[in-house]
Amino acid sequence: MINEEYRDMLGKKSVIRQLSEYATERAKKIGCENVFDYSLGNPSVPVPQAFSDHLAELAASPDPGAVHGYSPSLGITSVREKIAASLKRRFGIDYETEDIFMTSGAAGAIAHALRAVTVPGDEVITFAPYFPEYNPYVNKTGAVLKIVPPDTEGFQINFAEFEEMFSSKVMAVLINTPNNPTGIAYSSDTIKKLAGFLTEKEREFGHDIYLISDEPYREIVFENVDSPYVAKYYHNTITCYSFSKSLSLPGERIGYVAINPACKDAKLIVEMCGQISRGIGHNCPPSIIQLAVAEVIDLTADLSVYETNMNILYKEMTRLGFSCVKPGGTFYMFPKALEEDAVAFCNRALKYDLILVPADSFGCPGYFRMAYCIPTEKVTRSLDAFRKLAGDYC
Known part of the structure; x- marks a missing residue:
């Protein structure tokens, strides 16, 4: 007999992982450069040499x-x-x-x-x-x-x-x-x-x-x-x-x-x-x-890109009307969705190939998470998609 508790977990898979997998499949169809994947917190900067x-x-x-x-x-x-x-x-x-x-x-x-x-x-x-x-x-x-x-x-x-x-x-x-x-x-x-x-x-x-x-x-x-x-x-x-x-x-x-x-x-x-x-x-x-x-115990990768990305996103998204407490670190941002249902909001974002994670599973419905550990060039290009998404709520 299999363990029913773990089988039940198959119906409760990580939303983050599911969205990341969706982004990977979408990239195969339209090109990775055209998918603005803010789902998975996978560091984007190289390891120290x-x-x-x-x-x-x-x-x-x-x-x-x-x-x-x-x-x-x-x-x-x-x-x-x-x-x-x-x-x-x-x-x-x-x-x-x-x-x-x-x-x-x-x-x-x-x-x-x-x-x-x-x-x-x-x-x-x-x-x-x-x-x-x-x-x-x-x-x-x-x-x-x-x-x-x-x-x-x-x-x-x-x-x-x-x-x-x-x-x-x-x-x-x-x-x-x-x-x-x-x-x-x-x-x-x-x-x-x-x-x-x-x-x-x-x-x-x-x-x-x-x-x-x-x-x-x-x-x-x-x-x-x-x-x-x-x-x-x-x-x-x-x-x-x-x-x-x-x-x-x-x-x-x-x-x-x-x-x-x-x-x-x-x-x-x-x-x-x-x-x-x-x-x-x-x-x-x-x-x-x-x-x-x-051997590199006190070294880090070049982490400065994350603050650069944060500043670009925070400035534009607050200008667009998103409510967000400014991050003090990490490579995550946590804005409030532009409608009460963050799942519906993140589903709408898919229309613009924006992959955003609704925060219901984080214990904070109505918000969404963005993992901005992606190249700065891509962050900048994603801003037009955010503008279009915000325009849907005007």
């Missing part, structure tokens, strides 16, 4: 076992050491090698973090709008995901609703900053207020509450935007990172868990992650990719 050079050197290594063999359960020690040193240098927190666990991207990091600090029946809170895959990430552990309604004025945390929903069953809070889908970075004031609230609730309920910080867009922060390093403000922070966006390596699936050393069980949690892997079939990311990213 230094990464490619190191990867080539590793591939030519006279010791293939060291490069292509299994890594230790927690990740290659020298790689973990370099990550800890980089975090300490950049953010002033005394991370050690033993606080780092290597994962298959941020998704793998979240999968381990959730299982380390919750048991079935516990609650995990996150804030709308949120990445839709948080639903299976959390609920498939046996924990229950609770969604705080959005604060659409600025897309910071809706603390009034958050405090109302909080109970002794909450063992973890899952945040994503800078945020997918809004592009908004939580401010220092927001993070301080969140940290203070969680500390108070730990005292009230008499148990640890973990802040799981999903940070694949940490390096994509625009000029003069306040985007603090979350772990500096709360002791029980588990940072989940991916090099997918900073180095343009989404297909390599490489990231890590970093446990704040101030967490009383930091090193124990990392050791537990190695055992969690046994239950979910993770068993470490590729050795060659671990070694390659370690």
Whole structure:
């Protein structure tokens, strides 16, 4: 007998992936240059040349076992050491090698973090709008995901609703900053207020509450935007990172868990992650990719194009009458649709070969997400399509 739960999921596939597949098929008919695909957050800038050079050197290594063999359960020690040193240098927190666990991207990091600090029946809170895959990430552990309604004025945390929903069953809070889908970075004031609230609730309920910080867009922060390093403000922070966006390596699936050393069980949690892997079939990311990213640990791809694209789109779309909070980072924009039904709006956009993602599955109906990680030349050419789309509502 097959598992009916997963069969049922076939009818609830990712809207983002479905639209991306539609764009691919449409491009076969009219040419890729004529399809303005804002669906999938696939980085558009090249990887740093230094990464490619190191990867080539590793591939030519006279010791293939060291490069292509299994890594230790927690990740290659020298790689973990370099990550800890980089975090300490950049953010002033005394991370050690033993606080780092290597994962298959941020998704793998979240999968381990959730299982380390919750048991079935516990609650995990996150804030709308949120990445839709948080639903299976959390609920498939046996924990229950609770969604705080959005604060659409600025897309910071809706603390009034958050405090109302909080109970002794909450063992973890899952945040994503800078945020997918809004592009908004939580401010220092927001993070301080969140940290203070969680500390108070730990005292009230008499148990640890973990802040799981999903940070694949940490390096994509625009000029003069306040985007603090979350772990500096709360002791029980588990940072989940991916090099997918900073180095343009989404297909390599490489990231890590970093446990704040101030967490009383930091090193124990990392050791537990190695055992969690046994239950979910993770068993470490590729050795060659671990070694390659370690050599460029403080580098990024040229991320400046994303701010350029954002400024072009924000200026024109607000001129056309779209309501939008200006992004502070990432490569996402989150405008309000020009009609109440964002699904209908995005379907209408297809007439102009604009591929936009309705935000119903992000927990924020009436809005849509744009992933503007496409060439700037194409962003500029898409503006005429947006003008035509807006004209339909005049």
